Amino acid sequence: MRIGQLKYTLLAVGVSACLSLTGCADMQVGGGKNPVGGSAGGATSTGAAKTLEHCDHPLGTLAVEENTGDPWYAVLTGQYHLPSTIPLIRLMVQQSNCFVVVDRGQAMNSMMGERNLAASGELRTTSSMGKGQMVAADYVVTPSIQFSQNTGGGAAALAGVGGGYGAIIGAIAGSMKTSEASTTMMLTDTRSGVQVAASQGSAKNIDFGAGGLLGGFGTGGGALGAYSQTPQGKVIAAAFLDSYNQMVKSVREYAPQHVSGGLGAGGALAVDGANNAATQAYSLADAQRKLAQLGLYNSKVDGLPGPGTSRAISTFQKVSGLPVTGQLDAATTGALQAR
Incomplete structure (x- = not known):
């Protein structure tokens, strides 16, 4: 011992x-x-x-x-x-x-089970298991x-x-x-x-x-x-x-990231031909029409370039945080389409 x-x-x-x-x-x-x-x-x-x-x-x-x-x-x-x-x-x-x-785990499965019971009519009417109560x-x-x-x-x-x-x-x-x-x-x-x-x-x-x-x-x-x-x-x-x-x-200290033209609108790293196609698909007349809806363009929608169209585009670019060129470039087209 x-x-x-x-x-x-x-x-x-x-x-x-x-x-x-x-x-x-x-x-x-x-x-x-x-x-x-x-x-x-x-x-x-x-x-x-x-x-x-x-x-x-x-x-x-x-x-x-x-x-x-x-x-x-x-x-x-x-x-x-x-x-x-x-x-x-x-x-x-x-x-x-x-x-x-x-909760999005096992408890979620149990919650859905309770809702299935309610839908089957097995729960008391005072149980209040109706739709629209779950939090996203x-x-x-x-x-x-x-x-x-x-x-x-x-x-x-x-x-x-x-x-x-x-x-x-x-x-x-x-x-x-x-x-x-x-x-x-x-x-x-x-x-x-x-x-x-x-x-x-x-x-x-x-x-x-x-x-x-x-x-x-x-x-x-x-x-x-x-x-x-x-x-x-x-x-x-x-x-x-x-x-x-x-x-x-x-x-x-969160500050959201901003991308010219809006998130998912093509980005600034242009692939050859891709942005050109997008610009061509969105005509100058389309831009004039959208700018008019935004209250930035008051002239005739004719699809023709001019001082009024250029001023409207420049104003839109400025308020959108885009480079102010007065031209309907890819970033401006994407921003207008996102509106």
Whole structure:
């Protein structure tokens, strides 16, 4: 029994030394041991990370969707045994009060099931499950992860601690590695399909490799399915916290991008022949007619160039933020067609 107790004591000393020298199991990322945690209800939240960005009012509604076919998702769920990132991100978003979260996952399927029950007449008439009550998602955020792991040797000196039991302690130290996760978030406008924001975040820390001996010491080392209990999970959560913070900082100062002629009207990088064809299809008479509708042209619609037509085109170009040439060029044609 004394030998068994001695082994246990030396092993515990080795783990304690590892913690004190390297901080390998203490995830001091994202402002605390659990980068993302707590709860949210409406605009209120508890336990949010101190470093999480916060908004005075929401900027719109948001759905979170991840591509389960991407390679990173296989690593996340297969190698690290971690669940979907969606609940983690949705918690951060609601705690920040920067967006109102709408569900487009499993709960959505259940919601549609309730509506099917209502349509079948099985629900009570007071259930109020009629159409027109669901809220649209203004934006969709798409997360992704890039993993990197480098084995480290900073704690290898611990292999000599503990005399005859140095091999046990050395095995623990040898399993240590540097875990790093880089995450990205893409924010897309659901109505236009335009990407309105993109952000990248990262986190890095020292942790124990899979198969470490921490499970016996109540650290939760065997619970690989929780972002708050595993080093890998905490690093990923902290990286997403960083990504989200970067995205919020950018959208707070958001200014829409402008393209001459309007979005999707051909762009400024003209392909030979393409813009000419568009210009020819839209005649000068068409332009005069549209300018007249806009109150910029008061002469006869005859399709002939003249000072009045040139002045009207110049005025339109000026108010549209286009180069003022007085000519019916491709950008002006696209802008007129977009009106």
